[in-house]
Amino acid sequence: MNESEIRRIFERSNLSQADFAERIGKSTRTFQHYLKGETTPNSRVISKLKEIETELKEDRTKNTSY
Known part of the structure; x- marks a missing residue:
């Protein structure tokens, strides 16, 4: 997994760097x-x-299924 894939997951998480690291x-x-x-x-x-x-994918699917 490269840095761009990691960054994409991190950015979609809406967490701080400290929270994501934890x-x-x-x-x-x-x-x-x-x-x-x-x-x-x-x-x-x-x-x-x-x-x-x-x-994150599951959460997005739940939020768009209304």
């Missing part, structure tokens, strides 16, 4: 490194990012 179990600074492409997340973090992405 959600994926990393420090804010490490998360900032992911956003800049300076560090690549490990498989556990990638799984968490995909989980968040799925939740």
Whole structure:
């Protein structure tokens, strides 16, 4: 997962960097490194990012099904 994919998920979450970092179990600074492409997340973090992405898609589907 590259930095643009991570940024897209982060921006859709409407969370602060600190809250998003906590959600994926990393420090804010490490998360900032992911956003800049300076560090690549490990498989556990990638799984968490995909989980968040799925939740966001489900929430969007719920909100548009009225």
